[in-house]
Amino acid sequence: MQGTQPGSYAPILNNNVASNNMNIPFVDLKVQYQRIKTNIDGAIAQVIEETCFINGHFVKEFERDFATLYGVKQVIGCANGTDALYVIMKMLGIGEGDEVITVANSWISSSETISQTGARPVFVDVHPDYYSLDESLLEARITSRTKALIAVHLQGQACAVDVIKEICHRHGIYLIEDCAQAHFSEFKGKRTGLHGIAGTFSFYPGKNLGAYGDAGCIMTNDDALAEKCRMYANHGALKKPDHRIEGINSRLDTIQAAILGAKLPYILEWTEQRIRNAALYDKYLADIKDIVLPRKRPDTKHTYHLYVIRCKQRDGLMSFLKDQGIETAIHYPVALPNLPAYKYLGYTPADFPVATRLQQEILSLPMFLELTEEQISYVTDKIRSFYKK
Numbered sequence: 551m552q553g554t555q556p557g558s559y560a561p562i563l564n565n566n567v568a569s570n571n572m573n574i575p576f577v578d579l580k581v582q583y584q585r586i587k588t589n590i591d592g593a594i595a596q597v598i599e600e601t602c603f604i605n606g607h608f609v610k611e612f613e614r615d616f617a618t619l620y621g622v623k624q625v626i627g628c629a630n631g632t633d634a635l636y637v638i639m640k641m642l643g644i645g646e647g648d649e650v651i652t653v654a655n656s657w658i659s660s661s662e663t664i665s666q667t668g669a670r671p672v673f674v675d676v677h678p679d680y681y682s683l684d685e686s687l688l689e690a691r692i693t694s695r696t697k698a699l700i701a702v703h704l705q706g707q708a709c710a711v712d713v714i715k716e717i718c719h720r721h722g723i724y725l726i727e728d729c730a731q732a733h734f735s736e737f738k739g740k741r742t743g744l745h746g747i748a749g750t751f752s753f754y755p756g757k758n759l760g761a762y763g764d765a766g767c768i769m770t771n772d773d774a775l776a777e778k779c780r781m782y783a784n785h786g787a788l789k790k791p792d793h794r795i796e797g798i799n800s801r802l803d804t805i806q807a808a809i810l811g812a813k814l815p816y817i818l819e820w821t822e823q824r825i826r827n828a829a830l831y832d833k834y835l836a837d838i839k840d841i842v843l844p845r846k847r848p849d850t851k852h853t854y855h856l857y858v859i860r861c862k863q864r865d866g867l868m869s870f871l872k873d874q875g876i877e878t879a880i881h882y883p884v885a886l887p888n889l890p891a892y893k894y895l896g897y898t899p900a901d902f903p904v905a906t907r908l909q910q911e912i913l914s915l916p917m918f919l920e921l922t923e924e925q926i927s928y929v930t931d932k933i934r935s936f937y938k939k
């Protein structure tokens with residue numbers, strides 16, 4: 551099976567030069583590494599040199615620097631973004647008999663962690679224009695058992711967090727923001743992750759701030775809650791063997807913390823570059839009537855973790871682009887309540903008409919900050935030629 555491993559792309563064929571073929575991966579992590587190789591290699595080498603493999607100053611420094619840059623009091627490193635959601639819910643006392651609301655279209659972490667606590671996930675359909683939680687449907691899903699809402703800022707775009715926050719406040723439920731796709735996004739000038747009791751982040755390699763393995767964190771301005779989370783994610787102890795509670799092992803890996811620390815100085819500039827790339831897509835795609843471009847919510851800073859179009863003949867377009875060397879993806883092909891994993895909740899696709907329709911129409915185009923204008927123009931030319939056929 552040589553040459554067919556995931557992530558390996560066929561070389562540009564010499565006999566194809568005349569047709570100007572390009573190979574464009576969905577995400578290219580290699581270009582970034584090559585650009586900052588000395589910093590990354592140096593950071594990894596230093597961890598090994600110091601044999602400082604668990605916690606230690608690298609983790610503390612990354613937590614401190616990320617908190618300072620973001621403008622929050624506390625950052626608690628975790629093993630990944632999924633655990634970050636689980637840990638914060640556990641430390642807010644969520645468990646058996648409770649309900650937690652989240653959105654019908656997201657990565658499964660947003661709902662599986664609710665079940666992990668013993669609570670029941672309750673889904674809300676998505677907004678037809680912005681593809682994240684439809685705030686007008688939220689209140690109808692709140693019951694006396696509802697303890698929290700996980701608001702997912704999907705694709706890098708904030709949900710209507712002002713309306714959502716007001717509803718949560720009025721019903722006395724916690725607002726947790728899942729910012730795994732929304733590092734440095736903003737709603738009305740305030741960064742996502744700072745609007746509720748806590749924000750959770752993933753540093754999965756392909757995320758806007760990515761480690762070289764699994765990593766994540768929780769952020770909060772509540773010092774006491776932060777201490778609980780820190781304890782719980784480290785076997786219930788701030789220092790061994792002082793186990794005040796039983797916990798789990800979900801520490802931010804030290805090598806990952808050092809890598810993230812090496813990337814942090816670039817992240818604001820990288821975020822702006824993603825926004826510029828999205829603007830180029832907008833410009834080059836503007837004349838194609840068969841697709842709907844991502845719509846930006848007013849008063850937000852969309853950081854384009856994903857650039858998602860809606861299109862006719864989605865599957866046809868996707869395989870046509872693949873044949874042209876362009877890798878695209880679907881986020882997500884099946885809305886959460888329609889997954890076999892949630893059959894037990896007894897929903898039908900008709901309960902989530904927008905999410906169910908979108909799962910047939912959405913397509914994520916290649917998006918990473920190192921995309922060149924030439925690559926964007928190649929992708930958009932191919933999309934145009936598909937609809938001209």
Ligand SMILES: *Cc1c(COP(=O)(O)O)cnc(C)c1O
Nearest residue numbers: 630631632657659730752754766
């Ligand atoms: C990636 C992601 C997560 C989970 O992050 P991991 O670090 O992979 O565990 C959670 N929520 C959303 C919306 C994500 O995209």
